[in-house]
């Protein structure tokens with residue numbers, strides 16, 4: 211394989227080029243609780259990803275409550291051996307906590323003392339890093355019958371002995387090791403099967419998810435979320451139906467619909483729910499010329515877990531054109547709506563609407579905007595379909611679309627409190643200019659942006675913690691932040707919400723009023739969701755701190771990442787605990803060094819700029835942002851001398867910098883180098899340089 215096709219490169223580019231950064235009411239509805247946590251006066255633990263099949267992420271523990279949370283302090287902390295993003299939900303069972311760190315490593319700790327019991331490193335090939343849109347993250351393990359299950363970045367599903375950490379079995383979940391698949395999500399256990407999907411829609415893969423036998427790792431069934439092509443072959447009946455919604459396309463690649471995160475299960479209805487990702491490529495006219503809904507991209511699927519047969523589907527964004535995934539967290543609950551007890555499924559996907567569905571039939575109950583949205587005016591109650599405004603169309607030029615591909619809400623888990631009846635989640639107001647023309651993808655401005663905005667009153671670019679009433683579809687309260695990339699949520703019976711943010715703060719909030727009752731400075735940005743558990747009569751709250759994800763989302767803020775080392779930590783709190791020590795501050799970076807004498811013409815530098823955005827910026831950032839990995843303007847002369855060996859041959863692969871010989875010719879690599887040198891020279895003496 212020489213270079214990635216132009217279209218794939220376009221998609222890569224879109225991932226990294228977010229260049230535009232631009233009445234409350236009290237809940238009063240009866241809520242039927244659906245907690246399945248076992249009653250115990252001694253130990254109440256966090257046994258599964260969403261704290262039960264319904265994935266509500268509500269803890270009925272109330273030792274820590276709104277009156278005493280001011281005394282919250284550190285019980286213990288543990289070094290996660292990482293400098294990048296941490297997204298895992300800790301699982302706690304029988305006094306042991308299981309977490310995942312970067313590169314799909316698993317760590318088991320004593321949940322009371324923090325002592326490390328064992329660690330398992332699947333030794334993911336570092337070259338896999340370039341196949342990831344959004345950092346070398348993992349969102350956690352599943353625990354079942356004495357085994358720990360997790361997926362690896364390079365697509366393996368692994369079962370370990372929970373007491374020793376020894377390998378029990380390992381299977382390859384990928385249908386192709388040449389396509390750029392990955393696993394970052396946590397598996398779920400349903401009826402003796404491990405359910406796992408994968409990521410990669412940004413790289414034009416075909417989505418699917420699979421069920422493996424928990425004991426043997428043998429494949430039980432597999433559900434493809436999109437057809438292999440309009441004409442098949444269709445591996446299962448549902449794809450015949452799906453194929454009707456796709457156009458013939460001689461350039462068919464992938465299709466997308468990857469199931470990279472959200473899974474839930476209703477034992478009573480014996481129904482498995484899986485959320486699917488965006489279409490690939492993003493642009494629908496390119497993906498399916500002439501139109502079509504493109505099932506089952508951006509959809510919620512309800513299946514029989516025995517055989518993977520589809521019961522119903524609800525497509526959240528038909529004909530997705532904007533990376534609007536439906537892989538966001540799904541919560542199952544029983545709510546009284548207009549006097550009727552309803553079994554609902556709730557989701558706040560990237561597209562900006564909060565959906566409440568009947569989870570038995572897939573019927574839309576309600577959907578309302580929770581941030582500024584301009585691509586659709588509303589969701590039609592009769593058809594269940596969005597009514598597009600046309601403001602999201604970019605077939606003939608540019609469109610300034612809200613929400614952006616970062617999502618009005620992304621993977622960060624929500625929490626549903628059966629005490630308050632509210633759903634708590636991390637959201638953001640942010641738009642993005644989509645432009646059909648390839649040479650416009652990188653531009654910071656569109657000449658006629660005012661024309662795109664028209665008479666809209668655009669919101670400020672902000673992040674939020676929202677408390678949402680799913681019955682009335684109204685905001686109860688929100689916390690606002692200048693940072694758009696913050697943590698997941700936990701609610702507890704102590705009338706509390708716990709939440710960490712990108713500024714490196716951990717907050718305890720009154721779940722009813724939204725008042726911040728306690729703020730603990732961690733010094734490390736949080737994107738992960740907290741959990742709570744109780745052992746020997748002591749309630750704990752745990753969260754992983756480690757800033758990361760797609761570099762475009764770290765463009766804003768990331769103060770903690772700027773000031774302090776981003777050394778990943780697992781922090782556990784209890785009442786009357788100790789103080790949190792701030793991490794080491796970063797050594798001063800000094801001035802950008804004098805650059806090597808590399809001469810290139812303007813055309814080469816422009817080519818280098820395009821290639822930099824396509825291949826480098828996802829991790830190394832857009833200049834002026836807060837990159838997770840080294841700012842290349844600071845490269846030493848020594849590294850510049852072996853630039854080609856690093857960039858193409860993978861000389862630094864053991865450190866996580868893959869070789870790009872498959873993507874970049876020597877000439878391309880030189881153009882990138884010339885662009886970096888030009889950027890550095892431009893920054894020397896400017897406010898960007900320190």
Ligand code: CA
Nearest residue numbers: 411412488533
């Ligand atoms: Ca995506």
